[in-house]
Amino acid sequence: MITLSNIVKEYEGKQESGRAVDGLNLEIRKGEFVALLGPSGCGKTTTLMMLAGLLKPTSGDIHFNGKLVNHTEPKDRNIGMVFQSYALYPHLTVRDNIAFPLRERKMPKREAYERAKETSRILQIDHLLDRKPSQLSGGQQQRVAMARALSKDPEILLLDEPMSNLDARLKLDVRDEIRKIQRKLGVTTIIVTHDQEEALAISDRVAILNGGRIQQYAPPHELFNHPVNLFVASFLGSPPMNLILGQLQESGGRQIVLTEGFEYELPAGRRLEKEHMGKTVRFGIRPHDISICSADQPGSLRMKVDLVEHLGSGKLVKVMDPEGKLDTMIRLLTGNEVQVEAGDDIYVTFKADKFHLFDTENGGLNLTQHV
Ligand SMILES: Nc1ncnc2c1ncn2[C@@H]1O[C@H](COP(=O)(O)OP(=O)(O)O)[C@@H](O)[C@H]1O
Ligand SMILES: [Mg+2]
Structure with a gap:
């Protein structure tokens, strides 16, 4: 030892x-x-x-x-x-x-x-x-x-x-x-x-x-x-984890992350302690934990495709909210069979058990619990 x-x-x-x-x-x-x-x-x-x-x-x-x-x-x-x-x-x-x-x-x-x-x-x-x-x-x-x-x-x-x-x-x-x-x-x-x-x-x-x-x-x-x-979240992973700036808010018993481009409700089982509400955070999600879905899927978010890169094993798709207000482009990975091109309007969902919320203060501490 x-x-x-x-x-x-x-x-x-x-x-x-x-x-x-x-x-x-x-x-x-x-x-x-x-x-x-x-x-x-x-x-x-x-x-x-x-x-x-x-x-x-x-x-x-x-x-x-x-x-x-x-x-x-x-x-x-x-x-x-x-x-x-x-x-x-x-x-x-x-x-x-x-x-x-x-x-x-x-x-x-x-x-x-x-x-x-x-x-x-x-x-x-x-x-x-x-x-x-x-x-x-x-x-x-x-x-x-x-x-x-x-x-x-x-x-x-x-x-x-x-x-x-x-x-x-x-x-x-x-x-x-x-x-x-x-x-x-x-x-x-x-x-x-x-x-x-x-x-x-x-x-x-x-x-x-x-x-x-x-x-x-x-x-x-x-x-x-x-x-x-x-630091660990952004250092590990290629393509890197998406880290989107937002704010934690509570209203009517719901907890949400409010970003410039979308609102995401924290699913049951992934809610945070009340003391964290009001904090400025980075919403973290890895590219392979985002999927393209249909418009009627609950919790789906509308996005505009900015760029599609062919990786061989699949496609790297860069998307932006329709108004272009997010502080950063969102990267997601899809299979080669998915038809998607720059300029398309698509809907995406985040895997409910995969996102992280990082405090922008306190050394970027991960506020989410293990699931
Ligand atoms: N012999 C040395 N004299 C002065 N500073 C050094 C010396 N060796 C390394 N440093 C400094 O110490 C820090 C850590 O260096 P190092 O351990 O070589 O990093 P790493 O191996 O992770 O790249 C760096 O800021 C580097 O500039
Ligand atoms: Mg070295």
Whole structure:
């Protein structure tokens, strides 16, 4: 188990721009695969470097299995690391690259080579041991870097954007590979990425960071279906969640969201506490939770189609209220069989159990309950 408690990191001479990491708390279970996900500059690499012992926290504690490691040297932390630029030693063979960390620890050559061979088998690069890095493809080089990190049988594997140098197709293969190896070896793994698809695909849990703080730490489906705030809601999902400005109102026992372009009554079971009435909110709904319907469907809203994009797997339809008063276009996804064109007047409905309401104050807190 890895525990980060109240970690703060201020780089020297960087105080004016605030803290790189600002009071971070995180717990990672033994054998877990966790991703740190967030926009560039949010503190992911800084956090990983502190776990590795290459940077010291300004304040806060890091524990590995209950033992304080704040002052433990990197070499004594039993970690393997793959950096974004996983620079292999170009003049060394694959075998010597993989054996390098072992030789550094004074392991006898024969034993180190034996270990390098074993690790290379797991990663299916044992036929490449005599080659130099320049004779390998990008994906093979990436595996050598993984093998090098795994050769000393680390308790913790730290990966910083390890797939950013690979092309899109190879990325998919390599990420499945990493996940398989991780499962097989049971090594606790923390991956840093700005790629949401990658993080959601391979992790047990994802910590979403912004401005050096954790916004939400949960399994992928939980983050996607129950974002705790506006940042998480808008960060995850492609095309992104629609976030329409409105106001919560109560009248005659009904609760409504009043936007510039439509009025939406909160269905039974999804009503909010009275204290929230009057608040300015963002009404959040994902594009695939909006459907085109007939005019007589209860609760349907009239919209004008502005643009239709063909995605291959379906259509992305951008609509606006008929008077064009909404603060933003609404995106919805439909199947290819749905006939719809720019300029059409259509009716849409929102899936009653899928919308969210975010306070525009209080850090964009999600006011809706889990359903
Ligand atoms: N060596 C450094 N000196 C000063 N500031 C740094 C240094 N490294 C990172 N920072 C700053 O700390 C913040 C977090 O950086 P980083 O952890 O690299 O973010 P990420 O990996 O999420 O992109 C950024 O504002 C960055 O400019
Ligand atoms: Mg980084």
